[in-house]
Amino acid sequence: MKERVSFLAFLKNGVIDNNPTFVQLLGMCPTLATSTSLLNALGMGAAATFVLICSNLVISLLRKIIPQKVRIAAYIVIIAGFVTMIDLLMQAFVPALSNSLGLFIPLIVVNCIILARAESYASKNKPLPSALDGLTMGIGFTLALSCVATVREILGSGTILGFELFGGVAPLTLFALPAGGFLVLGFFIALVQFLKDRKGGEK
């Protein structure tokens, strides 16, 4: 009963209070590298969410079997397994997306969000809440990634999801380049800190 009630609480935790990207500052590499277009961001978010849910679920199921001493190695193997699966599935069924994400799909293995959730949540909690935690953290990651990607795609390429927006007006290419990635992410985190500060001040 309690678990059903708390889905919203989970969602709020994953998306707002403990957003993996904007608040916990984890998983910076994929956030920067795959946010040049919204489509890439959504693809990356979906892939990472899939891995998060599966690895959290399995690690939680095995939490009493995996020996404490080699737990990190075991987690990495499990995560790498799921990453390889999603990599192969994407190559087979969405080759264009798989191509544009390239190297960053196998690199989900070393995305700190996934290992962090495995270590700090899934290894201590029951399977169902762990899977839920994976799902909500994944949503939080995807939303953060999409925010950055929306700004970068509109400013950097003048398009959104590939549709032309400004009818031929030259876009600010800078935002599609690596430098723009750092800049946009920096301003987003500053905004989050500003909002958090103001909220704290009101109390």
Add this chain to the structure above:
Amino acid sequence: MASLSKKPKSDILRLSVTLCLIAGITALLVAAVNAVTAPEIARRGELKTAQSLKAVMPEADSFEDCGYSGGDITSADGKQVPIDGVWLAKSGNETVGCCVKVSPKGYGGAIEIIVGVTGDGKVAATQIVSMSETSGIGTKIQNPEFYGQFVGKSAGIAGIKGGTPLKNEVQTISGATKSSSAFLRGVNAALTVAESINGGEQK
């Protein structure tokens, strides 16, 4: 005493057995996914190649793999351009030209291009099979204003950065020099290969 000295050993054994089991099961699961996806990936690849071949040589009704084994082509600026395949384009029994698949290295890795070359050594059309160039910048090589320039040009095309292109010159894309010159290298390499094939065919 005996049990004391034995304990760490059995501990290590237990650790490694658990870890190996996890790794083994993961590998098996991945193998299962691979068994499903591998044929699909191969099928999609072949389909994509077949479609691209048709797109660059619409007048041909069959394509015959030449089994090219001449290795990489070194471009004018000393870079290696890998040749992935060469096909003779046939309309009925008559050879109307050939298609060359090249993969020059762009900004985000190899750009796979199929170039259709007419019997007299001119570019008929080009088609990008896959690439992972920066969205909004390197992807400009997909614009007809860029790749359209190559149609009708013959071996030894030169790239210029500004001004009006002369007879066998094309304009590279400012801001995407690396991607557009990779494309240029690829087309030139394809023309070089086509020359040797077409030449051999006439004799």
Add this chain to the structure above:
Amino acid sequence: MEISLGAIFVFAINAILVENLCLVRFLGICPFLGVSKKTDTAIGMGLAVTFIMTLSSFITWLVHRFILVPAHLEYLRTIAFILVIAALVQFVETALKKLVPALYSALGIYLPLITTNCAVLGIAITNITENYGLLYSVLNGLFCALGFTLAIWIFSCARERIEHSDIPKAFQGFPIALVTAALLSFAFMGFSGMEF
């Protein structure tokens, strides 16, 4: 690829400046932002990464060529490589502790962090997808890591100065670091005009 000093020099410039690991390719951003508050720690991390990345490029290439390819298990690449890297880091840590305690005390604390450094795995995979031979794989690992060291060192110098500046509250800490990184990345973009 040809093996000559000239070609290797061009390769080095390309890996260190033109395609800088952190600032252009977005690999290894976590340590780049995480351990760059002080110059000494930044250099320590850079050197530790250089050491591991060169070694892991060597070993993963061999594993791929002589184990995965003959057994037709290329699709297990990601799993195999991450295990090799984790084991290698563990082994180097133990070996350094016993054999070269001085080096261990300098680099030791950074070593465990390297397993989850995406640059190490990223370069190992790139070596395979780019079809590099053994020599170029090792060189790629070495030069890319040197590029990482250069970037993190410059970045840490800038951050030490920012520490004492008066910046808006919302930007303190992480955001200003990202903006600094953006400017640095902007500077490195200048190198991309170099065509060899």
